[in-house]
Amino acid sequence: MPGTRFDHIAIGVRALTDAAPVLAGVLGGVPDQGRPSGGFRWGTWRYANGGSLEAIEPLGADGFLHRFLAQRGPGIHHVTFKVVSIEAACARARARGYEIVGRDDSDPCWKEAFLHPRQALGIVVQLAEAHPYPAPPPSEPPPGAAGAPPALAVLGLRLSARSRERAHAQWGAVLEGELERERARELVYRWGDSPMRVSVEVDPARAEGPLAIEVAGARTPALPPGSHPALGTVFVYRSA
Template identity: 35%
Template sequence: MHASPELPGLPNLRELGAVFDHTAVAAPRIRDLLPIYHDLLGGVFRGGGDNQLGGFRAMQLTYPGGSKVELMEPLAGSTFFDSFFELTRGRGGVHHLNFHVDDIDLAVSLLTERGYRLHGLNLGDPRWREVFLHPKEAHGVLIQLAQPGPRDAEPVPSLDAVLAGRGRRGNGIPSPA
């Protein structure tokens, strides 16, 4: 059971410092997304790389006013996006909305207290702690809450390096052509 926003004494996530950060779009090939999000809409490449544990490659583009879009594709052999691509008939689309929070533990407690079903709780990496609000709880939208932590200064790879599998933690396998 979800508590009504009008119930006194229960803060909402904005009151806990939640700030919208980006929209993530996934496709079988990032290259198929670039003509729209980079070439047409003018997104400026900000960085990217591979998430070996998650099984995906991602890059972020920025737009005037600070808006960001994350582009994602599965790594070779990964099943990470299988159910998502099944739902989208293989085309992909908006994968999730990301909100940064100041305290992920407090956010998890609040969501649990309100009766929300959580998905993909990952608190093990101090550089990026996250939890997802299941799409069944959010009218079909996957919502990611993340608490970014300190990161080592890393050189920003180029867009071509990310596509070639040589971005941050890259696996060396190029994105599908």
């Protein structure tokens, strides 16, 4: 049976229309799926290697995403891992001292729980046990971009951690990532057939959290050298 899978990286934005010019127009992502979900709307774009980026925009007058944007502005909000059993995944997390928040088993086709960024190395981690819907809900894919270039590959997410032990407890022990490569201050984790990876820079003096989304391809995208002003996210290009 397949194990835990790194599913997507999510970026909090004020409007999905802010994300499309970058995720589709620059990176070449193909609009995939989307729909409203409570106090937010989500949309995903698919990339050359099968990687997936999601943007989430707030709906209504108040909610977690309104607070996130008010406090921090647009930026990387969470990563989602699909697990075989939400119960087993939560048990692994609790066994290593993590508090489970937002556990919701009300939908038998999408059971979810979260690790809070205060404990989870500066990023929200969504755990999801997903099963096919008997009648899939209607999808509302996000916007594309006229004349979008060929899709790049999304290699994954680069983050920081204060120690190897903290990184491995989360990405290895709780989320069952395979340590593909280890250097003096870098750990790289992969998950089975998932096209994306998590790369961790170990630095005891640095704040923990996401650093950049890494992309690759045969063409060099027009990206700013630092954080993208509309998405609050750094994109790092690696040549193919």
